[in-house]
């Protein structure tokens with residue numbers, strides 16, 4: 551669907567639109583060339599509808615006036631990923647985010663051997679039970695592992711898989727965060743693509759979307775808490791246990807049908823923001839115990855950028871800026887939900903950068919000098 555085609559729908563005044571019989575299953579016939587035989591064939595193209603033509607369950611944002619899909623079959627909803635409608639950019643913003651995080655995950659799984667050796671060295675030094683004398687001994691082992699990893703380029707695929715799995719296992723909090731982000735971004739994309747199918751699927755996908763946001767927030771806590779408090783398992787357990795409990799509570803709440811309704815938009819944003827703001831407590835604690843860390847300011851800058859992105863996103867999500875100022879102007883591009891999506895991806899990327907700095911800085915520190 552091009553912008554000009556949609557423009558015809560947009561120019562229809564609300565009152566006229568209300569008078570019209572809803573044509574939710576109406577199709578427009580376009581003539582298309584059959585490239586194989588050169589014959590002209592008739593291709594059906596489902597029409598987009600206005601806000602006033604929507605079934606009640608889809609009337610969520612009264613400031614987005616047109617370009618809606620309503621009660622579309624799954625196949626057409628799937629292929630609408632390549633058409634212009636008011637969810638196109640909502641689908642693509644998080645689909646691109648998902649691909650980005652998938653790329654980062656693969657890159658981290660396949661990263662160069664010397665980084666792995668560095669990381670393994672860091673883990674050994676950070677083990678509370680590892681004595682100073684063990685460090686040099688263990689590091690020799692890791693140097694040997696590095697050589698072995700370089701040799702793995704020529705090794706059998708099965709052997710390489712096992713080693714990569716071992717590497718991934720030692721960095722599990724990092725991959726928990728990456729997986730949580732991917733789950734959130736992909737479930738959001740799927741939700742926006744298929745929620746136009748039916749009321750039943752719409753409700754189900756909305757809940758999955760909210761669960762995805764919760765999972766992303768919770769899993770974001772894992773790398774910083776795990777790595778910053780790696781010398782103090784008590785605090786690791788308190789913070790990670792606390793956020794996981796809050797997350798489970800939030801997921802149960804979000805799964806209740808009432809929470810998906812429009813009137814609870816502000817409450818949902820409040821719950822998600824509170825979950826994120828819980829991070830202030832371990833963050834202050836982390837700053838105190840890492841006061842002497844030269845990377846402190848870089849980590850804080852990234853984490854503040856993340857917090858600013860998420861909170862701005864939550865505000866825009868609730869306030870429906872800018873479409874409330876000019877209803878109908880931002881139907882296809884620039885409405886609040888799209889801005890919110892972009893800010894979520896930016897926040898997650900800032901957090902990813904912060905995690906890398908934390909990993910790097912912890913690498914150079916030993917237990918005893920980090921946490922009192």
Ligand SMILES: [Zn+2]
Nearest residue numbers: 640738887891
């Ligand atoms: Zn969304």
